[in-house]
Amino acid sequence: xxxxxxxxxxxxxxxxxxxxxxxxxxxxxxxxxxxxxxxxxxxxxxxxxxxxxxxxxxxxxxxxxxxxxxxxxxxxxxxxxxxxxxxxxxxxxxxxxxxxxxxxxxxxxxxxxxxxxxxxxxxxxxxxxxxxxxxxxxxxxxxxxxxxxxxxxxxxxxxxxxxxxxxxxxxxxxxxxxxxxxxxxxxxxxxxxxxxxxxxxxxxxxxxxxxxxxxxxxxxxxxxxxxxxxxxxxxxxxxxxxxxxxxxxxxxxxxxxxxxxxxxxxxxxxxxxxxxxxxxxxxxxxxxxxxxxxxxxxxxxxxxxxxxxxxxxxxxxxxxxxxxxxxxxxxxxxxxxxxxxxxxxxxxxxxxxxxxxxxxxxxxxxxxxxxxxxxxxxxxxxxxxxxxxxxxxxxxxxxxxxxxxxxxxxxxxxxxxxxxxxxxxxxxxxxxxxxxxxxxxxxxxxxxxx
Numbered sequence: 001x002x003x004x005x006x007x008x009x010x011x012x013x014x015x016x017x018x019x020x021x022x023x024x025x026x027x028x029x030x031x032x033x034x035x036x037x038x039x040x041x042x043x044x045x046x047x048x049x050x051x052x053x054x055x056x057x058x059x060x061x062x063x064x065x066x067x068x069x070x071x072x073x074x075x076x077x078x079x080x081x082x083x084x085x086x087x088x089x090x091x092x093x094x095x096x097x098x099x100x101x102x103x104x105x106x107x108x109x110x111x112x113x114x115x116x117x118x119x120x121x122x123x124x125x126x127x128x129x130x131x132x133x134x135x136x137x138x139x140x141x142x143x144x145x146x147x148x149x150x151x152x153x154x155x156x157x158x159x160x161x162x163x164x165x166x167x168x169x170x171x172x173x174x175x176x177x178x179x180x181x182x183x184x185x186x187x188x189x190x191x192x193x194x195x196x197x198x199x200x201x202x203x204x205x206x207x208x209x210x211x212x213x214x215x216x217x218x219x220x221x222x223x224x225x226x227x228x229x230x231x232x233x234x235x236x237x238x239x240x241x242x243x244x245x246x247x248x249x250x251x252x253x254x255x256x257x258x259x260x261x262x263x264x265x266x267x268x269x270x271x272x273x274x275x276x277x278x279x280x281x282x283x284x285x286x287x288x289x290x291x292x293x294x295x296x297x298x299x300x301x302x303x304x305x306x307x308x309x310x311x312x313x314x315x316x317x318x319x320x321x322x323x324x325x326x327x328x329x330x331x332x333x334x335x336x337x338x339x340x341x342x343x344x345x346x347x348x349x350x351x352x353x354x355x356x357x358x359x360x361x362x363x364x365x366x367x368x369x370x371x372x373x374x375x376x377x378x379x380x381x382x383x384x385x386x387x388x389x390x391x392x393x394x395x396x397x398x399x400x401x402x403x404x405x406x407x408x409x410x411x412x413x414x415x416x417x418x419x420x421x422x423x424x425x426x427x428x429x430x431x432x433x434x435x436x437x438x439x440x441x442x443x444x445x446x447x448x449x450x
Contacts, residue, residue: 032235034242034249039178040232040315041250043308044225046181050261050305053222054281058266058274061215064206066262068219073255075216075408076223078401079377080251082384083230084244085391091233091243094323095316096380099230101327103383108438111329113379115434117320120373122349124224125313126356129156132306133357135283139299152357159311160350163318177308184301185257188282191289192264201267210411217412221370222258226251227377228312231319314349321345328445368426371412378405 032040054065061068083096092098096117100110133152141147162173206212229247233239236246265274265285274281282302286294322343325335334345384391385398417424 032232034236034246036172036175037229037232037236037243037246038249038253039174040312041226041229041246042253043174043178043181043305044228044312044316045223045250045254046178046225046257046305046309050222050258050282053219054262054265055275055277057215057219057222058271058281060207060218061212062205062207062271063201063266064203064212065215065219065266066201066259067206068212068215069222069258069262070255071213072216072219072223073251073258075220075401075404076226077248077251077255078397078404079381080226080247081397082381082393082401083227083377084247085393086380086384086387087230087233087243087247088240089387089391091236091239092323093231093234093319094326095231095233095320096227096376097320097323097327097329098233099380099383101329103380103386106327106329108442109379111438111442112434113376114320114324114329115437116372116430117376118317119430119434120224120370120376121313121317121320122352122356123368124221124373125156125310125317126353126360128306128309128313129353129357132303132310135299135302135306138283139296139303149358153354155307155310156350156354156357159307159314160346162311163314163346173311174308177304181301181305181308182253184297185261188286188298188301189260189264191294192268192285193260195289196264196267198267200270201263205271210415213408213411214415216408217371217374220374220408223251223254224370224373225309225312226254228316231316234319314346314353317349318343318346321349331441368423368430371409371416371427372430374405374409374412378402378409381405 057065057068083099086099086102087095090098090102094101097110097114100113104110129152130148132155133148133150136151137144137148226247229243229250232246233243236242261282265281268285268288269277269281273284277284283295283298286298288294290297321330321334322345324330325332325345330345334343334348336344338344338347381398381402384393385395385402387393388395388398413424413427416427
């Protein structure tokens with residue numbers, strides 16, 4: 001018989017909303033460190049952002065990509081404040097799902113937003129896994145399409161195995177990977193800034209301001225991983241203090257990296273060349289100063305970053321689906337133990353990511369994943385506003401975050417409807433799918449109770 005995975009101490013505490021209970025570390029072992037939680041966020045963001053997105057962002061924002069990353073970082077930090085306050089008050093391995101439950105209850109808003117969150121996570125993880133495969137094929141197999149797909153599938157399966165092994169191994173793996181990445185990026189930033197051509201970054205070459213603001217919805221894709229930190233609440237000791245610390249640390253590291261790397265790349269290569277090289281633009285930018293060794297080093301860094309991002313996102317998917325199954329928002333099968341370890345939510349998620357990565361052109365829907373996530377974070381920030389007294393959050397910061405997110409979403413929606421109606425249609429279709437799944441499961445759940 002299937003067994004539902006018992007919730008962690010953090011899950012139970014988050015569900016009750018009792019702050020004293022939530023902070024009681026004696027309820028169970030807490031196996032995640034602040035450094036590990038922060039690096040989980042950094043690993044998730046860096047893999048999704050710089051390696052998988054730089055070329056596509058350049059096609060919209062041109063040489064002003066650094067500015068787009070800065071603006072997106074401001075929006076992410078404002079939202080990170082709301083998520084950190086919620087996480088400190090309601091620590092849980094369910095992350096944002098727990099916050100939605102606290103703010104809106106177990107109704108249609110929470111359920112629909114949860115489906116959207118799950119879709120966004122699948123898209124982001126699949127896209128980053130594809131980036132891993134592309135870099136691996138470019139480095140070892142002369143850009144072989146077959147090997148790209150093999151490596152894409154391999155990283156998903158390997159990361160699923162790491163998540164089955166447990167939180168302690170995830171912490172250690174993420175820490176090692178991110179420390180190596182930070183060292184590599186420090187070298188990359190130093191050599192690219194040393195050979196910078198200021199003319200390539202001249203404001204006169206920037207696109208119109210409306211295009212830069214519109215591109216923020218795309219570059220925000222690079223920050224989606226900050227929410228992974230919220231899922232460590234059930235594994236962090238003293239989450240009231242440590243979860244916000246991990247959140248702000250991960251965002252500070254990532255925003256700084258993105259701006260410096262974007263300046264280095266677009267100050268070294270013309271925009272057209274960055275767009276042409278796409279996923280491998282960083283490796284190409286390192287080549288003038290470091291030669292073929294520079295390309296190889298950055299390609300290896302890309303493999304580490306993208307595998308780290310896949311790992312972090314799957315970790316979050318496991319926590320969220322288990323919480324959703326526990327509360328009845330998702331079918332209970334997501335919370336059942338799998339035969340090979342972990343939950344069936346992990347197995348289902350890994351299979352769906354595999355199918356997306358191998359069968360769908362993900363570059364065409366990158367902006368879709370980003371705008372869906374922005375909408376979810378908007379709902380979360382509004383939830384934080386509703387709970388602002390309980391979570392002791394500053395109203396002005398919450399309102400500023402909500403306003404900034406609304407502006408980005410509106411500008412992006414208008415621009416998308418004007419320039420890419422197919423993507424706009426896809427956005428509406430994803431929302432409709434989430435609503436349909438919620439209504440179908442709600443009806444099935446009601447019949448089971450009768």
